[in-house]
Amino acid sequence: MTVQLEALVVDAADPVALARFWAGVLGWTTAEDRPGAVTVVPSDPGCVALRFRSAAAPSGASRHHLHVTSTSTxxxxxxxxxxxxxxxxHLDVGQQPDEEHVVLADPEGNALCVIPPWNRFLAGTGLLGEVAGDGGRATGVFWSEALGWPLVWDEDDETAVQLPAGGTKVAWGxxxxxxxxxxxxTRMEVVAAAGTDLADAVAELERLGAVRVDxxxxxxxxVTLVDPSGTELVVLSPR
Structure with a gap:
């Protein structure tokens, strides 16, 4: 394990309002624990935190979307x-009429899917069942090695990782x-693991396939890098 996952970060024009929206959807709490950001803190063990960071004009497309689970119809x-x-x-992304999940968007247009209760892939993950990202197998392998999370899905260039104890799956399609x-x-924000300084954590991520950017x-x-899919990730010094 090189780093620990802090949160999925989402640039937001109004981070306070967007954090309040997601806290309401998930039933979680909020905390202003980083400069210019509001974090939605999970109450479900193993679920990924969401951090909404102030950005005057978020411009790039989101490279992740979220899957929210359900327990019954x-x-x-x-x-x-x-x-x-x-x-x-509601959000139209070209889904077919017979697809069983419901595609929605938050107030700033970030996509989320509400997943039906009979979906076995997300069984037992908690309310935030999946962070779904852009990338192939190389990206999943990179994150598995960086976080020390095992690959729980590895088939046809699709991968997913998850904490051994369960919780949110992070997947690439x-x-x-x-x-x-x-x-x-959207991007992953990670912190150097205990006993590892920032420079060493960055060097190890580069060895695994990340590339440092300006x-x-x-x-x-x-330090900001990009993972093998070209998606940004931020490495923070240990607190």
Whole structure:
């Protein structure tokens, strides 16, 4: 393990409002624990935190979207209604009429899917069942080695990793990956593991396949890289 996952970061025009939306959807709490950012803190063991960081004009497309689980058909319907009541909307991404999940967007247009209760892949993951990202097998292997999370899915260029104890799965849907249109408005934020300084953590991530870039996406001691899919990630110094 080189780094520990802090949060999925989302650039937001109004991070306070967007964090309030997601806290309402998931039933989690919020904390202003980083400069210029609000974090939605999981109450489900093993679930990934969401951090909304102030960006005057988020420009790049999101390279991740979120899958929210349900426990019954009534719970699924209630979750969809909760998203809409909090300011979300339905989103057309070309899904077919017979697809069973519901595609929605948060108030700033970030996609989320509400997943039916009979979906076995996300059974037991918690309410935030999956962070779905752009990338092929090389990206999943990179993150598995960086985080020390085992590959729980590895088939046809699609991969997923998960903590051994369970919780949110982080997955990549395989190629081809859409061309980037600027800095991704979503990215992983990680912290150097205990006993590892920032420089050593960055060097190990580079050895695993990340590439350092000039973009600065976090305040304080941090380094920005891109993973094998070209998606930005930020490495923070240990607190």
């Amino acid at each position: 009534d719970d699924m319907a209630a979750t969809v209604e909760r998203v809409l009541a909090l300011g979300g909307r 395989g190629g081809p990956v859409a061309p980037k249109d600027g800095v991704s408005r 973009t600065v996406l976090a305040e304080g001691d941090s």
